[in-house]
Amino acid sequence: MRDALNLRGNQALLTRANPLVKFVSVFLISLVLALSIDWVSASTALVAELALFPLAGLTLGLLWQRAWPLIIAAAIGGWSTAIVAADSGAVLLDVGLWSISEGSLQLGLGFMLRGLAIALPAILLMTCTDPTDLADALAQKARLPHRFVLGSLAAMRLVGLMAEEWQTIGMARRARGVGSQGSPLQRLKATLGQSFGLLVQAVRRASRLAITMEARGFGGAQRTWARESTYSLLDVWVLLGGLVIAAAAVLTAVGAGTWSFVWR
């Protein structure tokens, strides 16, 4: 079983690019898409992103497995926008209170595509980037404080442990007679109690981990890096790619006359 966050076995080209550069490219695309609410820019970016799948080692199956809640949320968001948005243009469907017109359908479609187009780059980044390498790049290249970056990285490892612990605590509490049955209020109480138990364990684990890190000399001013975060020619292409996708999204939308700033 391969850990979801572990990249062993992913040989795709983009795994070799510098995480910071990938991060900047993703940020560029998301930023541009956040500026407009039309469907042309979103679908241009989406098509380009889909084309990048093989380069990041991502498949549609893997995408669904990791991001199905996002995909469903985008679909629901788009659908409800189409239903409730003010009608404009020809009415396509009219069921009493709800109606779908050309204008509202376009708006809904734009909403859905945009949601996907903004989420996808982040999923691409996660697929082809090891969190440790990202931390290395953020600390060495972006010069973020290493205490903060490495502290977050170590804490992230505990999150997986906490998921297991949640299940165990749930069983342990059922063995004490705290059930998941009963009224909503009782259930809420049970969940709160379980969360408290988890919190206690999380604090214990975190303080022990902090001692481990401190005992290994963590927290000093000077530190070397076993893994050097480097740039290569590939990173130029990654940055260019990000710029091109962002620019293409804007230009096609402006060309098609659909570009509209969110604040207008």
Place this chain on the structure above:
Amino acid sequence: MPATQSSNHVRPAAITAQGWGWRHAGRSTPAIQDLDLRIEPGERVLLLGPSGAGKSTLLHALAGVLGDEEDDSDETGSLLIDGVAPREQRGRAGLMQQDPETQVVLSRVGDDVAFGAENLAVPRDEIWARVHEALDDVGLRTAAGGGLALDHPTAALSGGQKQRLALAGILAMRPGLILLDEPTANLDPVGVLEVRDAVERCLDKTGATLVVVEHRVSVWKDLVDRIVVLQPPSAGGGVLLDGPPDQVLTEARTMLMAAGVWVPGYVPATRARRTTTQETGGHESTAQFLLVAQDLAVSREKPRRRRFKTIPPVPVQSGISAQVRAGQALTITGPNGAGKSTFALTLAGLLAPVDGKVSAAVELSEGAGIDPFKWKADQLISRIGTVFQEPEHQFVTGKVLDELMFGPKHLGHGEERVDELVERLRLTHLVDANPYTLSGGEKRRLSVATVLAAHPKVLVLDEPTFGQDANTWAELASFLSELLDAGTAVVSVTHDEEFSAVLGGTELRLDPATPRVPDSQSESARQEAGAA
């Protein structure tokens, strides 16, 4: 690999304590006081003493991780490594703690070993030379040790492997002092030996000074050349006894046994079972069936749904059949990863079986239905009680007495039984305390008492003796033997042979299921199997 360099030389550390003491922030009494101790470079010391003697506090202080200027903790006297305060020389000492999960910092094996050396600003080439060497030294790269690659995920390691990884991370810092705080308390017997042998190999090679705290003396006795017994501050503090292992163990045997230390060759006296297995073996029919597992497959994972189909999880163990009878013990043994706890939790109605079934006899179910997993929580606790490995997982209130009354209150009966349990398990002086603040042994006793307060007919325990001192051990074993004679069925998951010997009954041994062959190889594997 680059040849070893001159910087590989480890300079063993000397420890001097003069009238040293420490009071933790927020406590009124010191954790340790009036300590005078000198440990020479290269010495190997086992630190013993009753709980509350300040052993962990001393190790933390030596590791330089104890308190800081801003809190109101209080230090007296001096504690120095090579004449310098530990906090001012990071990396001079390396510390390993008890919980393997929190000894791992990063998610890849190589990175984790490199972490300490990075923090000490060791040059990059040198770091990797040290990483390779340290992994070899702790035996994680031999085929038997797992043959781990540098990018092997740390999450996939066993407890013993995690502790050896932590040791490698410590070695990569080239410390002159290695500090081990109950390093094997959470491990199975195989893991204990792995860690012990790795420590010995590394000490032989580097000559570093060792201070180890551990209840199980026999594990470390032949490795150390000195035993120091600390006295709790309440008894005056300081060093009680100090000398070669054999001498100290002979002189202080009775005292150490009274303090709950596992002196070699000592099995604490326990209450004998009135009816042994041999006696009942001839006429088993007298003992009532309470629970039966038939051809059970178990897993902690839930079934997944995909494309309108339900995919059952891969069971960690399958084909298990077992019977639980009133007044009889069932002991589940086997190596780590064999699914012992998972099976016990399934039997206890806390996990749904992947395949097969668990059925409760009418005597147990009393109208609640045949499948324990479908019982409501309060139906479950009055029938099957489960004591988890970590007592804190089961605490649901903020006071020991409330904790004990919790079950009876929900059930509406049995509150009168609590007094008896409190007295029997020596919790009387603690009834107003917060459960989270108790000592390890007290927490264990409380967790057993809370589950028994609901008066279950079947008691399931997961590794009840892990990390317990000899006194708690003996109390627990005696108490369970009483329960068994009174007709309760006791199911325990344990590595502890002496413990199962006290309880008697039958043993169910589980061995790890044959590992699944990865998909890419299954074809050739199948062919090989066909050819054979």
